Amino acid sequence: MNPPNISRWIRAGLWTLAAAWLVTAWSSLEPQPDQAKDPEAWARFVSADSYQVGHLLGSTGGTILAIFGALALGCCLAGTRVGGLALTAMVTAAAGTALLLVPAVISTFATPAIGKAYLAGNPDVMQLEFPASMTGAFLLGLLLAFVGNVLLGIAVWRSRLLPRWAGALWAGGAVLFYVLGVVLGQATTGSSLPTQSAGALLMGAAAVWIAWTATWRSADAPVARRGNTG
Secondary structure, three states: OOOOOHHHHHHHHHHHHHHHHHHHHHHOOOOOOOOOOOHHHHHHHHHOHHHHHHHHHHHHHHHHHHHHHHHHHHHHHOOOOOHHHHHHHHHHHHHHHHHOHHHHHHHHHHHHHHHHHHHOOOHHHHHOOOOHHHHHHHHHHHHHHHHHHHHHHHHHHHOOOOOHHHHHHHHHHHHHHHHHHHHHHHHHOOOOOHHHHHHHHHHHHHHHHHHHHHHHHOOOOOHHHOOOOO
């Protein structure tokens, strides 16, 4: 039996990374109404079928794809001059993204049920409180995912293998998405901000650039051992 073509799997993972962030950008385009100010509008929004489909594909599906993509990017850079940094960043980003699956799954499946219960005449359901441990897991996931993705951008910048400015675009997109998007949105409106979609779009564009470069360079040698784009 012939050994698997590892470089082919890495390139497929890089395209998966691009798909993950483009799907995430799409799913965050329409912010949900403020739950505290207009609970009925919020309940109607989250109980719609389009909400669950969008979150199933975007929040949950995009998060899963992002984990595979981060692993591929780390493996792509493992044999370069920044291999240690890339693998550290890969593990950090993947761990943080995995933790973010917790709120993603709750948003996809529990939130629509809460909205439907409210519309059915059970206003007390809005007083439902999740345990503090879930909040802790969410905040830790955000921190790890943010730090890991910024480090991945730095690794791409310094690798001499992938386009430097793709790394800068990736790191800048991570700041927009996590800090000025998710964190700021939760602290102000309780929903997504346009910066979240913009950050995801920048990261998606950077991932497309990275995947295209890796594909263009592909031949028979492993991706991580080929030329220098500066």
